[in-house]
Amino acid sequence: MAGVTRSAPLDRLMRPVHRWVWGDVDRRLRKLLTFAEVETDGGRDILRAAEVTPDPLLRRLYLEHAIDELRHGDLFRERGAALLRARGTSRSVLLDGNPLPGGHGLDDLRIDGEPDYRLLAFLHVAEKSAAGRFAIYRELVDDDPHTRAIFEQILRDEVFHMNYTYTQLTRISPQAYRRHVWHARAKRLWNQYLRVAASLAGLLGNAILTVMYFVLLPPFAWFAKREERREPIGWIPISRVRQDAPRSQY
Amino acid sequence: MKILGISAHYHDSAAALVVDGMPVCAVQEERLSRRKNDAGFPVAAIEWCLEHARLDPADLDAVVFYERSMLKFDRILTCALRAFPRSWRSFPHAIKNTLGEKVWVRGIISSQLGVPRQKIFFTDHHAAHAAAAFLTAPTRRAAILTADGVGEWATLTAGQGERRPDGGTDITLRREVRFPHSLGMLYSTFTAYLGFKVNEDEYKVMGLAAYGRPTMTEQVHKVIRRLPDGAFALPPEFFEFQTTADRSYSSKFVDLFGPPRHPYDPIDVESSEGRRFADCAASVQRVLEDILVDIATRLRRETGLADLCFGGGVALNGAANARILAEAGFDRVFVPPAPGDAGCALGAALYADRIYFRNPDRELPDHPFWGPSVDASHLARAAREDNQDVEGLDEGPLVERIAEHLVAGRIVGWMDGACEFGPRALGHRSILAAPHDSEIRDRLNRDIKRREEFRPFAPVVPIEAADRFFDLPPGGSRLGRYMSGVFRVRPEWRSQLAAVTHVDGSARVQVLERDMAPRLHALLEAYGRRTGIPVLLNTSFNVAGEPIVTQALEGYMTFRRCGIDALVAGSTVVTKPAAAAAKSSRESGAWSSSSVAASTVA
Numbered sequence: 001m002a003g004v005t006r007s008a009p010l011d012r013l014m015r016p017v018h019r020w021v022w023g024d025v026d027r028r029l030r031k032l033l034t035f036a037e038v039e040t041d042g043g044r045d046i047l048r049a050a051e052v053t054p055d056p057l058l059r060r061l062y063l064e065h066a067i068d069e070l071r072h073g074d075l076f077r078e079r080g081a082a083l084l085r086a087r088g089t090s091r092s093v094l095l096d097g098n099p100l101p102g103g104h105g106l107d108d109l110r111i112d113g114e115p116d117y118r119l120l121a122f123l124h125v126a127e128k129s130a131a132g133r134f135a136i137y138r139e140l141v142d143d144d145p146h147t148r149a150i151f152e153q154i155l156r157d158e159v160f161h162m163n164y165t166y167t168q169l170t171r172i173s174p175q176a177y178r179r180h181v182w183h184a185r186a187k188r189l190w191n192q193y194l195r196v197a198a199s200l201a202g203l204l205g206n207a208i209l210t211v212m213y214f215v216l217l218p219p220f221a222w223f224a225k226r227e228e229r230r231e232p233i234g235w236i237p238i239s240r241v242r243q244d245a246p247r248s249q250y
Numbered sequence: 251m252k253i254l255g256i257s258a259h260y261h262d263s264a265a266a267l268v269v270d271g272m273p274v275c276a277v278q279e280e281r282l283s284r285r286k287n288d289a290g291f292p293v294a295a296i297e298w299c300l301e302h303a304r305l306d307p308a309d310l311d312a313v314v315f316y317e318r319s320m321l322k323f324d325r326i327l328t329c330a331l332r333a334f335p336r337s338w339r340s341f342p343h344a345i346k347n348t349l350g351e352k353v354w355v356r357g358i359i360s361s362q363l364g365v366p367r368q369k370i371f372f373t374d375h376h377a378a379h380a381a382a383a384f385l386t387a388p389t390r391r392a393a394i395l396t397a398d399g400v401g402e403w404a405t406l407t408a409g410q411g412e413r414r415p416d417g418g419t420d421i422t423l424r425r426e427v428r429f430p431h432s433l434g435m436l437y438s439t440f441t442a443y444l445g446f447k448v449n450e451d452e453y454k455v456m457g458l459a460a461y462g463r464p465t466m467t468e469q470v471h472k473v474i475r476r477l478p479d480g481a482f483a484l485p486p487e488f489f490e491f492q493t494t495a496d497r498s499y500s501s502k503f504v505d506l507f508g509p510p511r512h513p514y515d516p517i518d519v520e521s522s523e524g525r526r527f528a529d530c531a532a533s534v535q536r537v538l539e540d541i542l543v544d545i546a547t548r549l550r551r552e553t554g555l556a557d558l559c560f561g562g563g564v565a566l567n568g569a570a571n572a573r574i575l576a577e578a579g580f581d582r583v584f585v586p587p588a589p590g591d592a593g594c595a596l597g598a599a600l601y602a603d604r605i606y607f608r609n610p611d612r613e614l615p616d617h618p619f620w621g622p623s624v625d626a627s628h629l630a631r632a633a634r635e636d637n638q639d640v641e642g643l644d645e646g647p648l649v650e651r652i653a654e655h656l657v658a659g660r661i662v663g664w665m666d667g668a669c670e671f672g673p674r675a676l677g678h679r680s681i682l683a684a685p686h687d688s689e690i691r692d693r694l695n696r697d698i699k700r701r702e703e704f705r706p707f708a709p710v711v712p713i714e715a716a717d718r719f720f721d722l723p724p725g726g727s728r729l730g731r732y733m734s735g736v737f738r739v740r741p742e743w744r745s746q747l748a749a750v751t752h753v754d755g756s757a758r759v760q761v762l763e764r765d766m767a768p769r770l771h772a773l774l775e776a777y778g779r780r781t782g783i784p785v786l787l788n789t790s791f792n793v794a795g796e797p798i799v800t801q802a803l804e805g806y807m808t809f810r811r812c813g814i815d816a817l818v819a820g821s822t823v824v825t826k827p828a829a830a831a832a833k834s835s836r837e838s839g840a841w842s843s844s845s846v847a848a849s850t851v852a
Contacts, residue, residue: 040795044284051803077514081515210342223331224332249319
């Protein structure tokens with residue numbers, strides 16, 4: 001299995017970061033709970049694929065795959081919850097804020113209307129990448145046999161997922177399967193770029209809006225607070241005019 | 251006139267089509283996108299509605315959005331200003347979220363559908379709730395009450411509606427309570443405090459409440475104060491929902507009620523901590539009921555009307571609805587099958603038809619089945635391809651066969667005709683089981699629904715037999731038509747209806763008239779002939795975290811991966827062979843080792 005689940009060079013380069021993440025219990029459990037959501041979401045997406053595919057064999061395989069992903073979600077959730085319980089105090093703040101980036105995100109996956117070859121190629125690439133990363137994580141949680149056991153179990157499934165997606169891709173698209181895989185890799189790279197770009201844009205937007213908040217808003221805030229003090233509470237009559245304004249957004 | 255109603259962007263988006271004053275179809279986006287509580291612009295729902303009615307967007311006379319988006323933005327901005335400088339963290343998110351898409355609804359509708367902007371209309375959010383409640387109810391005149399988290403500014407409105415003898419319609423909402431003073435937000439705050447998902451898991455609070463005693467009502471009254479005019483106010487020091495989207499309650503709230511429950515902590519109602527949470531749920535439930543009963547009683551006195559139409563997300567609280575019926579003085583209480591925001595799509599379209607365009611009133615069909623129909627041939631084909639045991643049966647033999655399955659303790663997935671509009675499974679997309687044994691309930695919770703143990707299952711009973719098993723007050727069967735009321739199971743039947751009787755002896759019963767779902771009615775009768783009890787456990791056909799199934803293949807996939815024993819769609823019956831059922835149970839067992847923990851997760 002080690003050969004099949006060889007990590008990507010980038011992941012090997014990122015090993016110190018992974019070690020930093022998995023070396024701390026709080027970060028570890030946040031990561032596990034994030035994985036739980038990602039796997040469950042991925043499972044539901046693949047289930048959808050099983051519902052819409054016209055191919056009976058793929059339907060059975062997708063279903064099996066979806067059941068695996070949903071089970072992985074449960075395993076991660078159970079382990080995260082166990083770590084959370086073991087932490088005891090200050091648990092309520094642990095999950096506030098944004099979670100750490102997920103493992104093998106199937107998020108934003110469009111199923112309806114997509115041909116099976118595209119989904120299979122995407123799944124193959126995603127599963128391969130996840131398997132490589134999970135192999136690293138497994139080594140980094142040596143001090144935590146329960147979490148390690150989960151990764152081992154999931155890795156076995158990931159190998160099956162990698163293999164069946166590739167086999168089926170070659171079956172349904174024998175002429176062009178390599179192109180589909182490369183296309184999926186390129187698309188995955190593009191999506192990663194978009195995610196990073198969107199995050200940067202979001203940060204920039206937040207910074208600008210925060211500056212605006214403190215520079216522009218104070219006088220308006222003063223007026224708003226003054227109006228609030230004057231505003232009646234309790235029942236307020238409804239203006240008939242508003243009910244008779246069919247085209248107004250106000 | 252052809253009018254399309256749309257609700258979108260907050261939770262549970264939907265589309266509905268009204269042609270010549272009659273609803274033609276309505277569906278929530280989640281039923282088509284398969285993402286629970288899908289709040290996105292309901293492209294799939296709109297496409298399906300137009301396709302179903304064989305219309306092009308150009309054929310539409312009007313498209314009506316269920317709220318005034320700029321007025322909502324006004325509220326969001328004003329709240330951020332009022333909370334200055336504490337709102338600095340949430341301000342960028344709120345502005346990006348709102349300005350990113352939500353305020354440009356007119357442009358979005360126009361570009362997505364290609365309809366001219368002058369055909370696009372807006373209603374007040376609560377006017378859409380009011381219309382959904384009143385215009386779908388079989389009554390000429392009624393008081394109207396709407397309550398939810400918040401619309402634009404209003405959180406609760408009161409008024410009345412009338413179908414005039416000349417065919418015209420009036421809906422007059424006279425007064426409102428405004429944000430942040432909100433019964434819905436109060437309940438949602440407790441939902442968050444108890445570790446459940448806001449806008450999704452409020453019904454879990456109601457389920458949990460039955461395990462507790464209302465010992466903390468005094469504290470709850472500190473966070474919701476009654477006013478001399480009969481309204482209420484939420485003191486801002488206990489809440490944070492008005493200033494941030496990250497947290498609903500303040501540290502003062504925690505000082506008052508104790509540490510909140512973490513979403514990943516299990517709820518053990520036998521433990522002292524579990525009892526505290528249950529008591530907390532019981533207390534907020536009691537206070538909510540008391541306030542609603544009081545407001546409804548005043549409305550009854552003011553209007554002198556015998557009927558009440560109740561809409562908005564708060565109207566999903568069946569225990570409160572039953573108390574309003576019993577105590578507020580109304581003869582009948584009408585709650586539509588989709589009282590929440592999804593129902594506003596239909597409400598907005600009907601409101602525009604009757605109020606804006608002054609079209610004459612028409613009597614509407616009194617059923618919830620406005621969604622896509624199930625195609626049994628898809629199920630038969632897929633099941634045969636998978637070497638499943640498939641049969642095609644005529645109506646009579648099918649009903650008898652399924653009744654036998656149910657008597658034998660098997661669990662049945664039931665898909666019949668068009669799917670329901672709204673959050674309840676009312677007999678067309680249901681999982682059915684025998685109601686007698688609590689073991690069935692545990693099996694459903696553990697292996698199929700995969701949800702918390704404390705949550706009850708609902709019964710369905712023919713109207714002719716309802717009074718025999720359930721203590722229904724006058725008007726109770728109407729409230730039970732769409733599973734909108736919680737009533738007592740008669741004590742002598744509780745042991746025989748253990749799977750559907752909640753811990754406090756109550757049940758959220760569906761009272762079924764033959765005309766509404768004749769096939770299910772026939773099944774209840776067939777089951778009754780065999781057992782003497784024409785009652786079945788009826789729960790929505792889905793797994794936790796997923797929308798209710800719509801198409802046959804969605805039902806089939808759910809059937810394949812969990813412990814449902816037989817699946818019915820149209821005339822097709824698929825039965826799991828004994829060996830496969832055992833295998834499926836083992837698979838579920840593998841899941842359930844983790845689902846014990848998962849079932850405690852919100």
